[in-house]
Amino acid sequence: MNEFDDKPWLADAKALLDESASALDAPTLSRLNRARHAALAQRGPRWLGIGWLPATAVAGTCALLLGVAVWTTQRAPTRGAPVAASAAPAAAAAALGDDDSLEFYQDLEFYAWLDAEQDGDGDG
């Protein structure tokens, strides 16, 4: 009820408008339904963006700081070690790649025996 309801033709006009709004066809109502759901759907990501953004930012910053701290503490005390550690396999690989060295290792028992023999001769 509003101030225009006491004017009959305006009350009629209102009634006709109400009737036209309630008598919309099914395809139109379906499109309105889809439009409403689409409009409401945009609100989900917005909540995520606003609600989770601070927590995500804090968690990301913490993870970054933790990563930097772990990387720093692991790297600092072993600053020279990785060179040595990495040099050993490199030397081994180089030695293995060298045919002369390979023969040396294959004849290692012979050289050990020869060394023992020479020591024995020296003693004798």
Added chain:
Amino acid sequence: MITIATALSSESALPADNLERVNPATTQAALGRFLETVERRALRMAELATASRDEALDLVQDAMFGFVRHYADKPASEWTPLFYRVLDNRLNDWHRRRQVRSRWIWTASPSRDADDDADPGTQVADPADPGPLLRLAGTQAAAALDTALGNLPSRQRQAFLLRVWEGFDVATTAATMRCSEGSVKTHLSRALAALRRALEPHQ
């Protein structure tokens, strides 16, 4: 209603103390119910303004998006005028685009928005007159009313629909239409007079 009009007057502001701190899912459901209650009337308003159901559906969808994006956090009691404000903006934009297009296409018909030229004194309705729709029946009356409303200048039509159909008071209508209360009264007076004149032949 004064509160609503005040809230409408500061459209872009979203003061923190005005936000509803409720469960988001509850708000989502309430928003859905609200849109369901206004969407049909909104569509009819847009359809009367554009004379095209497809255009009207697009405008209503656009208004729904704008309303949810900007005003969903406002108190539910303010949703109705806020929604119609968004819709009114969309309708005004639509009319502006149409006017820009029509500048390049000559038309002999006078602009429907030239609603401030006529003498208001000649348009005042006689309150004792029972009115033109009383003896019209059913679809004939509905069609006549649709045509008459569709031929109104946009501001007059919006003033009529918001004041008479939605039942907004003058202040809320003015805030919704972004004009003065005096303009609302003038638009409505002219709309009523024009509707009576247009519907008289149907008696």
